[in-house]
Amino acid sequence: MPLLGVNIDHVATVRQARQTDEPDPVWAAALCELGGADSIVVHLREDRRHIQERDVRLLKETVSTRLNLEMSIAPSIVALALKHKPDQATFVPEKRQELTTEGGLDVIRFFRSIRQAVSRLRGAHINVSLFVDPESPQIEKAKETGCLAVELHTGSYAQAKTAQQRTRQLQKLKKAIACGTALGLTVHAGHGLTYRNVGAVAQLGGLHELNIGHSVVSRAILVGLERAVREMKHLVCVEQR
Ligand code: PXP
Numbered sequence: 001m002p003l004l005g006v007n008i009d010h011v012a013t014v015r016q017a018r019q020t021d022e023p024d025p026v027w028a029a030a031l032c033e034l035g036g037a038d039s040i041v042v043h044l045r046e047d048r049r050h051i052q053e054r055d056v057r058l059l060k061e062t063v064s065t066r067l068n069l070e071m072s073i074a075p076s077i078v079a080l081a082l083k084h085k086p087d088q089a090t091f092v093p094e095k096r097q098e099l100t101t102e103g104g105l106d107v108i109r110f111f112r113s114i115r116q117a118v119s120r121l122r123g124a125h126i127n128v129s130l131f132v133d134p135e136s137p138q139i140e141k142a143k144e145t146g147c148l149a150v151e152l153h154t155g156s157y158a159q160a161k162t163a164q165q166r167t168r169q170l171q172k173l174k175k176a177i178a179c180g181t182a183l184g185l186t187v188h189a190g191h192g193l194t195y196r197n198v199g200a201v202a203q204l205g206g207l208h209e210l211n212i213g214h215s216v217v218s219r220a221i222l223v224g225l226e227r228a229v230r231e232m233k234h235l236v237c238v239e240q241r
């Protein structure tokens with residue numbers, strides 16, 4: 001069975017909505033680890049819409065499992081990764097206007113710049129993974145960059161509307177896992193996975209880790225809300241006495 005990487009970007013999204021200091025993703029990371037997370041994932045975007053450099057710095061000090069930094073290949077971000085040295089870096093494509101990472105890296109088109117970024121991080125002994133669509137040509141080209149792992153984009157599976165479409169996407173993922181494994185790459189997967197759709201992917205076999213963010217943070221808000229209100233109610237009532 002795969003390991004679980006928990007992406008805590010959206011804890012920082014809530015903090016940034018008020019430009020304040022809560023909820024703190026560093027605290028959230030510790031709670032994720034208590035819950036069994038095998039790694040903590042954060043995406044330091046160029047526009048700093050959620051995770052900040054301060055978070056990466058403190059997470060690097062405090063995470064006791066593994067810190068996986070999602071990042072673009074922009075030189076300024078590569079420099080930050082070299083400064084903070086996460087245990088793993090996952091290169092993803094990044095567009096300013098997107099709500100979330102929209103597709104996998106086009107490793108064939110941007111091969112030279114991706115290979116250069118991979119080589120800089122590998123030189124600092126950072127384990128590098130490339131986020132790619134589940135397509136053999138992209139995975140084969142990823143191997144040529146010198147990365148050690150690929151993360152397969154599960155967005156098309158997550159968005160499949162019918163059972164037939166879902167089966168087709170699962171078959172594509174299975175083929176991609178076989179391709180990556182045959183090339184000697186560690187194969188991860190993620191994006192759009194939820195409590196409803198994760199089971200079939202976890203059961204595919206051959207996946208080392210699943211990275212899940214939005215669904216876990218969404219559920220945390222709902223399962224934690226009643227307790228949060230009870231605690232506030234207590235303070236309000238105590239104050240009235
Ligand atoms: N893996 C990668 C490479 C991602 O970019 C993201 C989103 O930040 C995830 C996994 C997690 O996706 P989600 O938030 O939909 O679970």
